[in-house]
Amino acid sequence: MKTVLITGATSGFGKAMAEKFAANQYRIIITGRRADRLNELEKQLAATYKVPVHSLEFDVRDREAVFTAIKQLPQEFVTIDVLVNNAGLALGRDYFEDADTEDWEIMLDTNVKGVMYVTKAVLPGMIARKQGHIINMGSIAGKEVYERGNGYCASKYALDALSQSMRIDLLRHKIKVTGIHPGAAETEFSMVRFKGNAEAADKMYEGYQPLTAADVADVVYYTTTLPLHVCINDLVLTCTAQANSFYLQR
Template sequence: MKTVLITGATSGFGKAMAEKFAANHYRIIITGRRGDRLQELEKQLADTYKVPVHALEFDVRDREAVFAAIEQLPPDFVTIDILINNAGLALGRDYFEDAETEDWEIMLDTNVKGVMYVTKAVLPKMIERKQGHIINMGSIAGKEVYERGNGYCASKFALDALSQSMRVDLLRHKIKVTGIHPGAAETEFSIVRFKGNAEVADKMYEGYQPLTATDVADVVYYTATLPPHVCINDLVLTCTAQANSFYLQR
């Protein structure tokens, strides 16, 4: 039985991915900041799919907490075959001069440094075994800059570069690295971005059918289950109505 670790698993893409892998008989490690949701999901996965599940409560921005949690994994969960760096967020949709610097810091610390911390903590055993797969959840905002996307786009462009760098550096260890970049998807993403303003968030998905968390989880699972000699390095995923960051048919 293979083991997958999914960060940011308490909602959206992360939760859908946890359910997808559990349904296919993977041992699951879920992480997140919200302990109540983690416990609920841990029980749901174990009861529904009858697979081993282990929950780790920490914020990926907290380097010490990240390393401590990974170091204290139970023996049955120590060998991680797939790491999915999913924890991430967008905060604010403001012109550069109006943006909150605290929002920038949270996005960069979560979307970039958090990925680096978790990957660094998990890597030693992958390197030791000369196998493993790291999947970094990016965004089309990391491919094309759009108006009022400043801090978020910067963080996702950095993550794209980081994924490419990991792929090159870890090649000699036979470790796969995949960057997956979804477009518009209806999850809690916009609620978080607009800081709880549901009215504004809902308008982002009016007039077309966006991706769902399940759509993205299906694609992630596909990339993770290819033969050992096949690696999808980079994948951009949108709904049919969206061509890129600029063109959307409503």
């Protein structure tokens, strides 16, 4: 039985991915900041799919908490085959001069440094085994800059560069690295971005059928099913109505 560690697993893509991997009989390690949601998901996965599940409560921005949690994993969960760096967020949709610098710091610390911390903590085992798969959840915002995307686009462009760098640096260890960049997907993402403004969040998805969390989870899981000698390096995923950051048929 293989083991997957999924960060930011309490909602959206992360929760859907935990369910997808559990349905395919993986041991599941889920992480998040909300203990109540983690506990609920742990019980749900174990009861529904009859697989071992372990939850870790920490914020990926907290370097010490990340390394401590990974170091203290129970023996059954130590061998991590797949790491999905999913924890991430967008905050605000403002012009550069109006943007909140605190939002910038949270996005950069979560979307970039958090990925670095978690990957660094998990890597030693993969290197020792000369095998493993790291999946970094990016965004089309890391491929094309759009108006009022400043801090978020910067963080996702950095993550794209980080994924490419990891792929090169880890080549000699035979570790796969995949960057996955979804477009518009209806999750809690927009509610967080618009800081609870449901009206603004709902407008993002009017007039077309966006991706769902399950759609993205299916694609993420697929990338892990390929033979050892095959690696998807970079994948952009959108709904049929969306060609890129600018072209959307409503």
